[in-house]
Amino acid sequence: MTQSLRLFLSTEHVCGYLPGLMARSAFVDPEVGLGPTHYQHLLELGFRRSGDHTYRPHCRNCTLCLPVRLPALTFQPDRSQRRCLRDNEDLTLRIETELGDEHYALYRRYLSARHADGGMDPQDRRAFHSFLECSWLDVRFWCLRQNGRLLAVAVVDHLPQALSAVYTFYDPEERARSLGTLAVLQQLHYAADTGLAHVYLGYWVENSRKMDYKRRFKPMEGLIGTRWQELALPPA
Structure with a gap:
């Protein structure tokens, strides 16, 4: 399931963690029907959720967000x-x-x-x-x-x-x-x-x-x- 997920990139925004940096995220296609077992696997791959949306940081020049x-x-x-x-x-x-x-x-x-x-x-x-x-x-x-x-x-x-x-x-x-x-x-x-x-x-x-x-x-x-x-x- 996780190997075939389609991801979408957000627009860049001001980083909420470190001043002076810009951030963006990769979101799982919201049309995909996720559930607890799927999300467990995504957590193990470094994803998180905000509401119904599942994402992972995907910034251009920064990899400081460590799951x-x-x-x-x-x-x-x-x-x-x-x-x-x-x-x-x-x-x-x-x-x-x-x-x-x-x-x-x-x-x-x-x-x-x-x-x-x-x-x-x-x-x-x-x-x-x-x-x-x-x-x-x-x-x-x-x-x-x-x-x-x-x-x-x-x-x-x-x-x-x-x-x-x-x-x-x-x-x-x-x-x-x-x-x-x-x-x-x-x-x-x-x-x-x-x-x-x-x-x-x-x-x-x-x-x-x-x-x-x-x-x-x-x-x-x-x-x-x-x-x-x-x-x-x-x-x-």
């Missing part, structure tokens, strides 16, 4: 990550299947505070759903609450052999809790408990501030050419 994943069955949290787990023991996790007004209100606050110049409009309700949901995958919304108050939502694709972390947004006033880190730790725990091999984290871009948190998770594997290999990342 990365975590081996769930062997991962052990470090001291800082164990502290993150302890500091958030007062939160409850509920895995939900739909996005509603409560989630959208949190998303708006998050974008307004954290990504005001990121090209995403917090007022666009349609874009919110089309970005995070997917009509052909089992997408679940991992909701963290304190006494019923929604603090964070992690959008997670559940696949036959893995989880894929799509996006996490949280209450900007709760930044000290490291809720993005907590969400990844919870996904790793769930994957290990259910026998899933990996948690996919998207792309690692060296020297990108937005990606810096990913190197705190070790061991991390990257797709080098056509092989997944353990990475020797610099210390956090």
Whole structure:
């Protein structure tokens, strides 16, 4: 299936990871009927999804976007990550299947505070759903609450052999809790408990501030050419 897919190139746009660079992506033909097993194979080839669309960076003069994943069955949290787990023991996790007004209100606050110049409009309700949901995958919304108050939502694709972390947004006033880190730790725990091999984290871009948190998770594997290999990342 993946060998016969038709790809389309996007137009160039400003890179969202590194200043001064232009980016473009190769998209899988949207007319192709994908499903969980197909997408699992595409993840292994370095693709990601945004809404119903599946893509991979295909920039003219740059190959810095490195697909990365975590081996769930062997991962052990470090001291800082164990502290993150302890500091958030007062939160409850509920895995939900739909996005509603409560989630959208949190998303708006998050974008307004954290990504005001990121090209995403917090007022666009349609874009919110089309970005995070997917009509052909089992997408679940991992909701963290304190006494019923929604603090964070992690959008997670559940696949036959893995989880894929799509996006996490949280209450900007709760930044000290490291809720993005907590969400990844919870996904790793769930994957290990259910026998899933990996948690996919998207792309690692060296020297990108937005990606810096990913190197705190070790061991991390990257797709080098056509092989997944353990990475020797610099210390956090």
